[in-house]
Every structure is written in C-alpha cells, then in structure tokens.
Amino acid sequence: MKMAAFKVLVGLGSLAAFAAISLPERAVAAPVVHKILIEKMAFGPSPAGVHVGDTIEWTNRDTFRHSATSADKSFDLDMEPDGTAFVVVRRPGSFQYTCKYHPGMKGELIVEK
Numbered sequence: 001m002k003m004a005a006f007k008v009l010v011g012l013g014s015l016a017a018f019a020a021i022s023l024p025e026r027a028v029a030a031p032v033v034h035k036i037l038i039e040k041m042a043f044g045p046s047p048a049g050v051h052v053g054d055t056i057e058w059t060n061r062d063t064f065r066h067s068a069t070s071a072d073k074s075f076d077l078d079m080e081p082d083g084t085a086f087v088v089v090r091r092p093g094s095f096q097y098t099c100k101y102h103p104g105m106k107g108e109l110i111v112e113k
C-alpha cells in the first residue's frame with residue numbers, strides 16, 4: 001500500500017516539473033484581446049503590439065449602427081449601439097478598415113507575426 005502511494009507522488013512530481021518548464025514559453029505566446037472603442041463617429045487608436053492569434057474587439061459606444069469592414073474583405077463586422085464584435089487575427093500585415101455606413105471613419109490594424 002505504501003509503495004503504491006509513493007509511486008503516485010513521484011508521478012505528480014514529474015508532471016509539475018514539466019509544467020514549470022513549459023510555462024514561460026506559453027506566457028510569451030499567450031493571445032491578447034485588444035479593445036477598440038468606437039465613439040463620436042471615430043475608431044479609437046490602433047492598438048500596438050498586435051500579434052497573430054490575438055483578438056481585436058470593437059465596442060460601439062455611439063447611438064447608431066457602425067461596422068468595422070476591412071478593405072481586403074477579410075472581416076466585416078456589424079455593431080448595433082452598445083454592441084461588440086471581434087476578430088481573431090490570422091496573419092501578419094497592415095489592414096485598413098472603415099465603417100461601411102460612414103466611409104469617413106477609418107482605422108488601421110498593424111499585425112506582427
């Protein structure tokens with residue numbers, strides 16, 4: 001009985017060691033949610049340090065509908081007043097976007113690898 005208990009403890013110990021070793025790598029690559037507010041007919045500032053795998057989340061604080069529509073059609077998000085919408089970034093690059101209802105509203109996402 002005592003021998004069996006000891007084996008279980010050893011097993012848990014080696015699992016913990018593996019987790020401790022892999023943790024720093026995961027922390028560096030952990031996806032981030034970048035939030036952009038839409039207010040007074042304008043997109044908020046473009047977030048810095050966006051990487052592939054991150055999420056961009058827009059929130060519409062105006063009292064009418066807006067969209068976040070990329071020039072290359074890779075995303076087209078519609079937001080009611082107080083609505084939110086998001087995309088998960090899949091590739092690096094520079095993405096221009098507008099509101100399709102108000103073409104004067106312009107934003108840009110810079111995505112690093």
Ligand SMILES: [Cu+2]
Pocket residue numbers: 065066067099100101102105
């Ligand atoms: Cu709009």
